[in-house]
Amino acid sequence: EAEVAQSPRYKITEKSQAVAFWCDPISGHATLYWYRQILGQGPELLVQFQDESVVDDSQLPKDRFSAERLKGVDSTLKIQPAELGDSAMYLCASSLVDRETQYFGPGTRLLVL
């Protein structure tokens, strides 16, 4: 069964450092999503891509966060500089175009010290 891949699974960093997360969606899924899940809360969308284009980044803190999907396949989410409040689970999901069902990867748990 095809799955969304993410790496690393865990990341510990100090504040003011740069971190990057990688996601490889299910093959053939043109739409890719990055969500942030703070402990005890539901996930919230940070950015949505269709192919290589950003569809929605209204909740992405653009002063420190960036996301790219250069060839319309895998994607990288970067934080620079990291802050204590960025500690969370970062989830990647993918879906077929215009289909409502999203499939999630295992997530990257970030701890900022």
Next chain:
Amino acid sequence: GDSVTQMEGPVTLSEEAFLTINCTYTATGYPSLFWYVQYPGEGLQLLLKATKADDKGSNKGFEATYRKETTSFHLEKGSVQVSDSAVYFCALNYGGATNKLIFGTGTLLAVQP
């Protein structure tokens, strides 16, 4: 705006007990509704979905019915197992170009043997 409200947890049940987790939503249109499950340390797995009013989603003994008149999508299972212990998230989206999932805060279910 659109939102999802879930009953607060934790919900603690004995094995083979009946489960209900309440979910209500506020929507400006006619969304699809979802239940996702998150096991400890893992990403989200789609449990079931319903795309229109009166639809019933079902999977692995769980079921939920899309009730437009009460704006609800309550999750039920007739006999829970220890392996069902997890966090359950209710969510909605509209599909189409901007397809973000809007999640509730999650309900922790703990099943005791």
